[in-house]
Amino acid sequence: MPVVIGDSPVFMSAANSNLTAPAPSVSGWFVGVLKRIVLEVQQYSGLAARSLRNVFSGPHYFADTLEQMDIIGVGSMPIVLLTGFFIGAVMVLQTAAQFTRFGQTSLTGDVVAIALVRELGPTISGLLVAGRCASGIASELGSMLVTEQVDAMRAMGTDPSRKLVTPRVVATVLMMPLLTAMADLVGLVGGYTVSALTLRLGAVEFWTRAIDALELGDLMQGLSKPIVFGFILSTVGCYKGLNVRGGTQGVGRATTQAVVVSSVLIIVTNLFLTRLALFLAGKIF
Amino acid sequence: MSGHESGEIVISFEGVTLGFDEGDILRRVSFSVARQETKVLVGETGAGKTLALKLAAGLLRPDAGRVEVLGHNVSGMSESELLGFRQKIGFVFQEGALFDSLAVEDNVAYRLREDGVDENEIEGRVREALRFVEMEHAIGLIPSELSGGMRRRVSIARALVNRPPVVLYDSPTAGLDPVTAQTIITLILRLRDTYGVTALLATHRLQDAFALANFRFDPAANRVVPAKQNGRPWAGSVSAATSFLVLRDGSVYFEGDQRAVLQSPDPYLKRFLV
Secondary structure (H helix, E strand, O other), rough: EEEEEEEEEOOOOOOOOOOOOOOOOOOHHHHHHHHHHHHHHHHHHHHHHHHHHHOOOOOOOOOHHHHHHHHHHHHHHHHHHHHHHHHHHHHHHHHHHHHHHHHOOOHHHHHHHHHHHHHHHHHHHHHHHHHHHHHHHHHHHHHHOOOOOOHHHHHHHHHHHHHHHHHHHHHHHHHHHHHHHHHHHHHHHHHHHHHHHHOOOHHHHHHHHHHHOOOOOHHHHHHHHHHHHHHHHHHHHHHHHHHOOOOHHHHHHHHHHHHHHHHHHHHHHHHHHHHHHHHHHHOOO | OOOOOOOOOEEEEEEEEEEEEEEEEEEEEEEEEOOEEEEEEEEEOOOHHHHEEEEEEEEOOEEEEEEOOOOOEHHOOOOHHHHHHHHHHEEOOOOOOOOOOOOOOHHHHHHHHHHOOHHHHHHHHHHHHHHHOOOOHHOOOOOOOOHHHHHHHHHHHHHHHHOOEEEEEEOOOOOHHHHHHHHHHHHHHHHHHHOOOOOEEEEEOOHHHHHHEEEEEOOOOOEEEEEEOEEEEEEOOOOOOEEEEEEEEEEEEEEEOOOHHHOOOOOOHHHOOO
């Protein structure tokens, strides 16, 4: 209740008010945060599980999946290829000085190939596609949510999980290994280009060493990581988009969070996947 | 209770309660809608009108109580069961909720394609629905190229394309100028009196509700005419029963027909008549 003093209403101070809520304790705040995190993980897990389950039962939206493959795969090609080229080129520049000192410039192809295929190709591609597509997915689905298009879809008997989420997840999982493979190849081209210009390395020497340095385990590691990264960035983008709160401002927040969360998850997951791949490589290959 | 006593009950709310973090929005709301009746939900912003419509469509689940529509216990069905049930419901959202990446034709055809209707049949039915709302000329446009009233009309076409027996309207005239609002009300009258739909309509404008109660669409003359002839209610084959339900603070504040609304001395009801 405002207390009028003179011509101006002055609200009662919190110190005098009997209606002040008790300040939350540190432990209460911490428990609240923990509950929110657990709830988010639960909801995200449910969305991710449903997106996979939908693959094995109809109806399927093949046209939507193809459209998403075009948007995510073909649309991301320019940035992935451009980045791959320059990553390969920079790698040679950085390592060239060391190899020249030891007279081992012929090892350039080995190093670029192993680093690109095992690690840089999948991770850089994953982060680029997360920045481009996870944000796009989150903003598109978030905009649909706040304008009631998702409710309209449900009101007309369509399951948004099948129509919106599964096509995006399937498209991303299918296109990520292809994008990574192309990034690896273009990265090697970039590495060779700089090798030829700065180290005067021959094409036969570079490419022979690059191909011979790779083992089956490297290829398996390099092409299986993108599948996991693709699943992560697409499901995170869908989850953030379909859980927008707060109108258009919430859409902006969700878009940013989708990129940040999927990028962090890709980097963290990469550690565990690398450890697993190295373990399996020793056992199987 | 309902002004249309003799009809079969199509929509029924029994003790429905729904709340969110900030508290209960609907508290033990009970009402029913008979076949071919139009029940108008009136209330201030935040009274729970939109929530009631979404509960009827199964888009939300109540915290307590029961919602029955066309004999189905909507409040107890799973999402997969509701997807099939919603083929019998048409929903006109407040801002239209058209899919903004699809053209008008694809928006209206959406439900037909989801139901697996043959493509050769779809165009004809889409054009018929757009002709009904007088929007056939816009068939190739996308929603961003339409005005607010046009989007509302396309939304109605999308809702009626598969001839549902129940139509839910969420503030269909909100934000429109009086002339366009009248066009929308005419369409709703036309839909009611041509196809005999049962309707639940949420609005904060009582004049829209009075228009539904006082007028009918005459298919023979193809125009809106007074519902009464020589001072007597029109005895047509399609019932034009319209009843009112006022929500206040989440509860049913008033329920009755137009006469009861106009004759009520309640000061809160009179505020809607200004």
